[in-house]
Amino acid sequence: MQITFYGVRGSIPSPGPDTVRYGGNTTCIDVITDNGDRIILDGGTGIRQLGLDMMNSLPLQCSIFITHTHWDHIQGLPFFTPLFVPGNKVDFYGAFDPVYMKDLRTILAQQMEYCYFPIRENELKATLSYTSLKEGDTIQVGSATVTSILLNHPVLNFGYLIEADGKRFFFTGDNETPLNIYKPEDEEYDEYQELIIQRESHIIDFIRGVNCIVIDAQYTKEEYFANKVGWGHGYFESSINFAEKAEIPLVHITHHDPTRTDDQLDAIFKQLTRQGSIPTGMQVTPATEKVTIHL
Template identity: 75%
Template sequence: MKITFHGVRGSIPAPGPDTVKYGGNTTCIEVRSDAGDLIILDGGTGIRQLGLELLRELPVHCSIFITHTHWDHIQGLPFFTPLFIPGNRIDFYGAFDPVYMKDLKAILTQQMEYCYFPITENELKARISYHTLSESEQTHIGSARVTNILLNHPVLNFGYLVEADGKRFFFTGDNEPPLNPYEPDDENHQMYAELIEQRKQHIIDFIRGVDLIVIDAQYTREEYLKDKMGWGHGYYESSIEMAREAGIPRVRITHHDPARTDQQLDAIHQRLRDQGLLPDDMEVEFAREGVTIEL
């Protein structure tokens, strides 16, 4: 199984001379099984370049799993060239939005209305299908299996476990450690703390021992505690600890803050190392656009 990063930036694209090393495109990950099954996780701006590369292997048959429909995870889809070519087959998978009562097709189609884009969804030439997933549902894509789990974000967000060729890979999408809304002296605090712990343990058990985790950590701990709590993203220490508890040997931090330069990311990684926050038995690196990992 091969995992290639086509977009590792969070919130909004950040192109320019200060983001060349890690990349400025928003979230998109390509997963290939040894049999050639193509799974794409999220459709941020990184999916545009992936689409151009796929023109070398027409017809394209791919399965795109959307963690959630915040703009930085879907904004590249109107520029995904395989959607415009007859003979291609594109299968979309994602959750139903219970707040706005919209399925994935309704949300993605709305993004391509004329007021936002010059070509509507019904003008696309590829064969397109949409699949609404329920939590813990397993989907077989050729020789691969994809299973989702609900994680913590202001909109419903699925993390995806991809299993193929005897290997296991997990992508969180956007995820924040759950917060207890009750003060410690509130009678509901302990009950809610127990619910958080149960949910946390459920997630740890789900991802335990995977070969690679790609995990959201947009903030430093100081930034998070100052004014980013509740925004739906982890910080470096919380994400590394989550991977450590699950016994995961290889970690790639993603969803880099758009204001973060290459130099700043390098400095943060070095600081984590100097402070002894990178476990000796774990390979912890920051995800870089264009890099492929083979499991």
């Protein structure tokens, strides 16, 4: 299994000299099995370059799994060149929105209405399909299986477990470790805390021992507890601790804050190492555009 990062920033693209080393595009990960089956995770601005790279071999087929439909995870899709080419086949997977009662196709098509984009979804030339997923659904993509699990974000967000070639890879999308909404002295505190513990145990058991995890950690611990609680993203220590509980040896931190320079990101990782936040035997690195992991 080959995993390549095409977008690793969160919230909004942040191109420029201060982000050139790790990259300024928003979320997109390209996964290719040993049999050549292609799975794309999210369609942030990084998917534009991925699409250009894919045009060397036509016609093509790929499956795009959307963790959630916040703009930084779908805004590159109108610029994904394979969608405009007859003979290509693109299958989309993601969640139904239970708040606004919209399926995946409706949500993705709306960002291509004329008030936002000059070409409508129904004018695309590739053959497209859309599948709304529920938690626990497993999709077969050639030699790979992709299974969804619900994580914690202010919209329905699926993490995806990809299993192929005897390897297991997990991507969280955007995820915040749940915190108890009650105070310890509140009557409801213990019951709610038990629900949190049960849910965390379920997720950890689901991904325990995967070969590699790509996990959201947009904030430092200080930033998070100052004013980011409830925004739907992890901080470095919480994400590393989560991976440690799941006994995962290879951890790539992603969704880098758009205001964070590459130098600042380097400084954070040096500090994490100095303070002993990275467990022995675990490799933790920042996700980097155009870097490929071979599992």
